[in-house]
Amino acid sequence: MLTAFAQAFRTPDLRKKLLFTLGIILLFRLGSQVPTPGVDTQAINTCLEPALDEGGIYGLINLFSGGALLQLAIFALGIMPYITASIIIQLLVVVIPRLETLKKEGQAGTAKLTQYTRYLTIALAILQSTALIAIARQPGRLLQGCDLPLIHEDIGWFGIVTMVSIMTAGTGVIMWMGEMITDKGVGNGMSVLIFTQIAATFPQQLWQIKVVEGWFVFICVCAAGLVLVAAVVFVEQAQRRIPVQYAKRMIGRRMYGGTSTYIPLKVNQAGIIPVIFASSLLYLPALATQISDDKNSGWALWIQKYFTTGDHPLYMASFFILIVFFAFFYVAITFNPKELADNMKKYGGFIPGIRAGRPTEEYLDYVLNRITTAGALYLGVIALIPMVAIGILGSSATQQFPFGGASILIIVGVGLDTVKQIQSQLQQRNYEGFLR
Numbered sequence: 001m002l003t004a005f006a007q008a009f010r011t012p013d014l015r016k017k018l019l020f021t022l023g024i025i026l027l028f029r030l031g032s033q034v035p036t037p038g039v040d041t042q043a044i045n046t047c048l049e050p051a052l053d054e055g056g057i058y059g060l061i062n063l064f065s066g067g068a069l070l071q072l073a074i075f076a077l078g079i080m081p082y083i084t085a086s087i088i089i090q091l092l093v094v095v096i097p098r099l100e101t102l103k104k105e106g107q108a109g110t111a112k113l114t115q116y117t118r119y120l121t122i123a124l125a126i127l128q129s130t131a132l133i134a135i136a137r138q139p140g141r142l143l144q145g146c147d148l149p150l151i152h153e154d155i156g157w158f159g160i161v162t163m164v165s166i167m168t169a170g171t172g173v174i175m176w177m178g179e180m181i182t183d184k185g186v187g188n189g190m191s192v193l194i195f196t197q198i199a200a201t202f203p204q205q206l207w208q209i210k211v212v213e214g215w216f217v218f219i220c221v222c223a224a225g226l227v228l229v230a231a232v233v234f235v236e237q238a239q240r241r242i243p244v245q246y247a248k249r250m251i252g253r254r255m256y257g258g259t260s261t262y263i264p265l266k267v268n269q270a271g272i273i274p275v276i277f278a279s280s281l282l283y284l285p286a287l288a289t290q291i292s293d294d295k296n297s298g299w300a301l302w303i304q305k306y307f308t309t310g311d312h313p314l315y316m317a318s319f320f321i322l323i324v325f326f327a328f329f330y331v332a333i334t335f336n337p338k339e340l341a342d343n344m345k346k347y348g349g350f351i352p353g354i355r356a357g358r359p360t361e362e363y364l365d366y367v368l369n370r371i372t373t374a375g376a377l378y379l380g381v382i383a384l385i386p387m388v389a390i391g392i393l394g395s396s397a398t399q400q401f402p403f404g405g406a407s408i409l410i411i412v413g414v415g416l417d418t419v420k421q422i423q424s425q426l427q428q429r430n431y432e433g434f435l436r
Contacts, residue, residue: 007426014186014425021185024177025196031075031170032197036163038155039072039136043148072136072150074170077128079178079193081171085120087273089113094333121175122168129167133160187418195414198407225408228385232412235378238267240371242364247348263340265368268375270330271413275383275406277330278322282307282315316387320380327376328369337364382409 009015035041093099093113102109136150152159178189185192210218241262285303307315341361343349350356354363383406 008422011426014422017184017186018422021181021187021192024181024185025192028075028174028177028193028196029200031173032073032078032200033071034074036072036074036076036166038151038159038163040148040150040152043150044071046148072132074166075174076132076167077125077171078197079174079190081124081128082117082121082175082178082190083194083276084124085117087276088120089117091333118175122172125168125171126164129164129171132167133163187414187421191410191414191417194410195418198410202407228382228408229412232382232408233416235267236409236413236416240265240267240367242367243352244344244349245352247350263364265371266375267371268378269335269368269372270327270375270379272406272409273330274323274326274376274379275409277326278319278383279406281322282319316384319387320384323380323383324376327379328372331368331372335368337361337368340364379409 008018035044089099093103099113099116102112105112133151151163155163174193178193181187181189181192183189206218206222209221241264243260243262246259246261285307305312307318338361341357341364344351344360345356351360351363354360
């Protein structure tokens with residue numbers, strides 16, 4: 001593997017792409033540490049550590065911002081507005097015929113959908129930055145247990161508009177960085193930025209476990225993390241290959257078809273989306289109690305008891321059920337067996353032993369449901385690992401347990417995809433790849 005890295009940096013064009021990607025990552029991390037004008041950095045530093053120890057309703061968003069959210073940096077919103085916009089557009093493509101037509105128009109339609117995603121990202125960034133600043137202006141709302149004002153009280157309306165504009169512009173810059181990495185760097189730009197934000201918090205989380213629990217627990221957590229990463233890599237690479245045979249056809253004087261291929265159906269067909277959906281949905285009740293003026297009412301106390309800490313069995317069961325539901329829901333709207341069966345029939349393709357048309361559609365739907373069941377259970381188990389660790393170790397430091405959940409799924413998935421891209425470019429130059 002080290003030899004492959006050396007060969008990659010010896011290749012001029014590949015070295016240029018790697019260095020360009022690293023440069024964008026450094027700028028991205030720098031922007032995640034620069035505070036927004038008007039923020040009281042001294043109050044942030046005073047209140048940040050207790051808030052991280054207690055967890056909070058912004059844990060998922062803060063994870064995707066690499067810690068920039070709670071510091072109110074210029075990149076505080078991170079990549080979350082773009083992710084949300086992409087998911088919304090992807091869901092609307094299924095229900096709005098006009099968007100579905102654009103998707104089928106090829107490159108021109110895809111460019112139009114990308115433009116819609118950018119506009120929606122900016123709109124969501126304005127909305128989220130306004131809400132974030134409004135919450136941060138109220139002591140104790142953003143960083144729990146902190147009574148210090150996080151934003152200077154004499155900032156005025158002009159200062160607030162400036163803060164919203166800077167955070168929104170930061171989201172636009174992040175979009176541009178992601179697209180530049182995709183065009184001129186290595187890997188998918190947005191995925192690489194998400195990977196960077198999550199990986200940036202790993203050393204601090206691991207060291208916090210060592211400080212609170214000691215070396216023995218620290219070593220055990222690292223060993224369990226390595227085993228978990230290997231298991232996630234194995235499942236993420238697993239796929240069900242459905243064989244497809246294409247009949248021979250005469251077009252003019254040439255013979256086409258007669259080839260064999262397969263349809264790869266991944267075990268985890270939905271990716272990380274079900275975990276994000278389930279986490280976001282379960283954060284809504286806790287968010288409602290935070291912004292409510294009557295925090296001692298019956299419903300607020302019930303939510304604080306069962307849906308705030310994340311280590312209660314009722315919360316875990318709800319989280320697991322939502323992940324399974326969203327896994328089936330997302331696969332159902334993104335994978336269309338009928339469309340795939342019609343395309344196979346159109347080009348003379350068939351699955352051996354299965355008739356073309358409706359029987360092929362039913363067979364694909366049957367196989368997809370069985371695979372999605374395994375993938376949904378896998379996602380649910382991985383997502384519950386940090387919560388189980390909190391319950392077992394029973395320490396505030398384990399609130400930042402780094403292995404499991406969305407973090408490990410994203411890191412492994414993006415890492416595998418990036419390594420594959422570098423490996424393919426090395427193999428084009430007759431070099432030995434990373435994976436032997």
